[in-house]
Amino acid sequence: MALVVKVKYQGILRRLTLQLREEYVPEINMDALKCKIRELFKLNPNADMSITYTDEDGDVVTMADDVDFLDAVRQGLNPLRLDVSLATEPSNSERSSTPAEQRNEGMEPLLEALRKVSDPTYHLRALSEVPVLNSVFSSPAVAELMRLGTANFGSLFESQSRSGPNRETPNGSE
Structure with missing residues (x-):
């Protein structure tokens, strides 16, 4: 049978x-x-x-x-x-009931660490915020280095930086 x-x-x-x-x-x-x-x-x-x-x-x-x-x-x-x-x-109701913010909760420190590793200009931009070094960062050579580094690596995390406060520089200013 x-x-x-x-x-x-x-x-x-x-x-x-x-x-x-x-x-x-x-x-x-x-x-x-x-x-x-x-x-x-x-x-x-x-x-x-x-x-x-x-x-x-x-x-x-x-x-x-x-x-x-x-x-x-x-x-x-x-x-x-x-x-x-x-x-x-997960069931459909579980998937739809969890907001994207909750699914990505706690990811910001990881993204910030990745920004530091992946963007060679990250630390240069941090130093550019120090008033005493303004003259160094206004030189054409450093300005070109910053432009090239940002052009090549800055877009890696551009979408994440748009989703929250501006994180283009370590202190949140542009």
Whole structure:
């Protein structure tokens, strides 16, 4: 006897046929079923998945082990419709309810450190704020160095500096 299994993952529906031994016992176990599902959807072999189905009473039931799988098959649902989600996937409501500011919270110190490493003019611009050194920074050679460095590296973090207070210089002034 054969059992048709329709598996849905991220809106994609795939179909597979399982052979049943007598008394509605599938020839594969739950681990083999998960392996087949990973192959069908080209999922990571280590992906931790959650599988649910709707039973004969209309209840959504989680299929976690061989006992649950056998119970689902013995209900005589043909096709057996399975919904798969990965345990590491946030739900749509979780994704949309977390503002971008919260997802990027704590990133500013890292971005600031990257600015210092990636922009060779960062420290020169910091020194240009020291009044005693103004004459040095007004020389054509240093001005050209600053222009070239800013032109070549300044745009690396330009989008981040626009999103908050101006961070073109260490003290926030332009």
